[in-house]
Amino acid sequence: xxxxxxxxxxxAAGTCFNLNxxxxxxxxxxxxxxxxxxDRALGPAFADRQKGNYQGQGQGAYGMARLLASRKITADVFxxxxxxxxxxxxxxxxxxxxxxVASTSMVVAYSPKGKYAQQFAQAKGSDxxxxxxxxxxxxxxxxxxxxxDPKGQNIIFTLLLAEKYAGQPGIADKILGGYQNPAQTHxxxxxxxxxxxxxxxxxxxxxxxxxxxxxxxxxxxxxxNLSNPAMKEKWYDTASFSVKDGAGKDKVLRAQPLVYYAxxxxxxxxxxxxxxxxxxxxLSDAGQKMFRQYGYAAPKGDVICSQ
Numbered sequence: 001x002x003x004x005x006x007x008x009x010x011x012a013a014g015t016c017f018n019l020n021x022x023x024x025x026x027x028x029x030x031x032x033x034x035x036x037x038x039d040r041a042l043g044p045a046f047a048d049r050q051k052g053n054y055q056g057q058g059q060g061a062y063g064m065a066r067l068l069a070s071r072k073i074t075a076d077v078f079x080x081x082x083x084x085x086x087x088x089x090x091x092x093x094x095x096x097x098x099x100x101v102a103s104t105s106m107v108v109a110y111s112p113k114g115k116y117a118q119q120f121a122q123a124k125g126s127d128x129x130x131x132x133x134x135x136x137x138x139x140x141x142x143x144x145x146x147x148x149d150p151k152g153q154n155i156i157f158t159l160l161l162a163e164k165y166a167g168q169p170g171i172a173d174k175i176l177g178g179y180q181n182p183a184q185t186h187x188x189x190x191x192x193x194x195x196x197x198x199x200x201x202x203x204x205x206x207x208x209x210x211x212x213x214x215x216x217x218x219x220x221x222x223x224x225n226l227s228n229p230a231m232k233e234k235w236y237d238t239a240s241f242s243v244k245d246g247a248g249k250d251k252v253l254r255a256q257p258l259v260y261y262a263x264x265x266x267x268x269x270x271x272x273x274x275x276x277x278x279x280x281x282x283l284s285d286a287g288q289k290m291f292r293q294y295g296y297a298a299p300k301g302d303v304i305c306s307q
Contacts, residue, residue, distance in 0.1 A: 024047075024050045024051060024052025024053070024270075024274070025047075025050075025052040025053045025054075025055075025270050025274060026043070026046060026047070026050075026052065026053075026054050026055070026076050026077070026270060026274050026275070026277070026278050027054075027055045027056075027057070027074070027075050027076050027077075027268075027269055027270065028043065028054070028055070028056050028057070028075060028076065028077045028078075028079065028278065029056075029057050029058070029064050029068060029073065029075035029077070029078050029079070030056065030057075030058045030061075030064075030078070030079040030080075031058065031060070031061040031064075031079060031080055031081040031085075031150070031151075031260070032058040032059045032060055032061070032064075032149070032187075033081065033151060033205075033206050033208070033209040034058060034079060034081075034208075034209070034260070035056075035058045035209075036209070036212040036213070036294060037208070037212060037290060037291060037294035037296065038056045038058065038079075039056045039058075041290040041293070041294060042281070042282060042287060042290055042291075043055075043056050045281075045286065045287075045290065046277075046278055046281045049281070050277065057073065057075070059149075059187070060144060060145065060148040060149030060150070060151075060152070060187075061080045061081050061082075061084075061085040061149060061150050062084065062085050062088070062147070062148050062149060062150060063148035063149065064078070064085070065078065065080065065085035065086070065088040065089055066088060068089060068092075068094065068265065069088050069089055069091070069092035069094060070092075071267070074265070074267055074268070074269050075265055075268070075269075076264065076265065076268040076269060076270050076271075076274045076275040076278065077262055077263065077264055077265070077268075077275045077278050077279065078095070078262070078263050078265060079101065079260055079261070079262045079263075080098070080150075080260065080261050080262075080263075081104075081150045081151070081206070081258060081259075081260055082150050082154075082256040082257070082258065082259065082261075083098070083256060083259075083261060083304060084150060084256060085150065086098045086261050086263055086304060089263065089265070093266070094265050094266050094267060095263040095264065095265055095266065096266075096305070097263060097264075097303065097304060097305045098261040098262060098263035098303070098304040099261065099262055099263075099279060099283075099299075099303050099304070100259045100260065100261055100299035100300060100301050100302070100303070101260050101261070101262045101279070101282045101283060101287075101291075101299055102208070102259075102260040102282075102288075102291045102296040102297065102298070102299055103227065103257075103258055103259045103260065103296065103297045103298065103299060103300045103301075104206040104207050104208040104209075104227065104258050104260070104295075104296055104297060105206070105207045105220070105222075105225040105226060105227030105258055105297075106154050106155060106158045106204070106205075106206065106207075106220060106224075106225045106226050106227070106258065107205050107206070107207045107210055107217040107218060107219060107220060107225070108120070108130060108134065108202055108203070108204065108205070108217060108218045108220070109192065109195060109202065109203050109204075109205040109210045109213075109215045109216070109217040110195070110201060110202040110203075110215075110216055110217065110218070111195055111196070111198055111200070111201055111202070111215075112215070112216050113198065114198060114201045114202075115138075115201060116133060116136065116139055116201050116202070117216075119133045119136070120133055120202060120216070120218060121216065123218055124218075125218050125219050125220040125221055125225075126221055127166060128166035128167070128168050128171075130218045130220075131159075131162055131166060131168055131171050131175070133202075134175045134202060135171055135174045135175050139201050139202060140199070140200045140201045140202075141175060141176075141184055141200065141201070141202050141203070141204075142184060142185075142186050142191050142194055142195060142199075142200035142202070142203040142204070143155050143176075143184050143185060143186070143191070143203065143204040144185060144186060144187070144191060144204070145180070145185045146179055146180065146185075146243050146253065147180070147243055147244070147245060147246070151204060151205075151206065152185065152204075153253050153255075154204070154226055154255070154258065155204035156172070156176065156179055156241055157226060157236070157239040157241075157255040158204075158220065158224050158225065158226060159171075159172035159175060159176065160172050160239045160241065161223065161224040161235060161236070161238070161239050161255075162220075162224045164238065165221070165223050165224050179241055179242075179243055180243055180244065186200075191203050191204075191205075192205065192209065192210070192213050192215065195215065196213070196215070205217065206258065207219075207227075207295055207297075208291075208294060208295040208296040208297075209295070210295070211294065211295025212294045212295050223235045225258075226255060226256075226257055226258045227257065227258055227297070228257065229257045229259075229300055229301055231257075232255075232256075232257060236255040236256070236257065237254070237255070239254070239255045240252055240253060240254045240255070241253055257300065257301060259299065259300050259301045260296075260299075261304060262278075262279050262282060263304075264276055264279065283299075
């Protein structure tokens with residue numbers, strides 16, 4: 001590893017993971033936004049190196065975490081965006097530790113052939129212009145369900161922070177039409193496909209997945225894009241909202257920096273060795289190069305380790 005921060009991260013992770021493990025077959029459950037880097041790059045490359053088989057399954061990270069926690073599905077490795085879904089598996093007794101493997105930021109992607117493409121192309125994330133375009137009557141905005149997918153939560157946090165940053169109180173609700181608006185929410189795996197096909201004009205996205213999809217987007221400042229852990233106390237911690245969970249109870253959600261964490265599950269069908277080997281590969285020079293090629297930034301934050 002050439003990146004000193006990454007070297008330190010791996011050393012710290014050594015107390016929680018056996019990163020020298022070697023195994024062949026692997027089953028990885030991941031946040032749906034990671035579909036391309038997982039299924040086109042990391043998974044096949046790992047399988048080729050190990051002379052084994054790779055199986056990937058992706059959808060909203062909270063939803064997948066709940067399926068794993070309830071033992072309805074199994075995996076060797078779970079890769080989540082933000083620590084929230086990781087906590088579900090810790091509470092279920094399925095993992096002890098998780099390690100950052102990449103990071104990203106929130107952006108607003110738009111259709112290059114859409115009716116509002118020119119307005120989005122001219123908008124700046126550093127002022128209120130992008131908010132005004134999103135709030136334009138007739139703009140079809142797509143996002144994911146905040147109950148089941150962190151990205152669905154993160155775009156709400158971004159808009160709430162943008163109100164403060166741009167001095168535009170009330171514009172988040174004008175854009176969203178309510179936190180759980182069924183007219184805007186779509187499944188994680190198909191949101192950018194809807195954007196590409198013109199079913200929506202703009203969509204909430206992570207910079208990594210939007211770059212992977214070769215779509216244009218509006219870049220947002222660190223104060224609101226959730227990419228910078230250094231902004232957590234001053235900015236991110238000021239954003240929160242409530243949604244109804246599956247039982248109809250109010251649940252308060254709070255913003256977290258956009259870091260991807262990987263964890264080996266205790267009921268891994270191919271054993272802990274396979275999971276450790278895959279995490280080792282993601283942190284290797286080759287794995288990090290693939291992340292960069294698909295628009296991901298380097299890992300940020302600390303290892304989550306309860307041992």
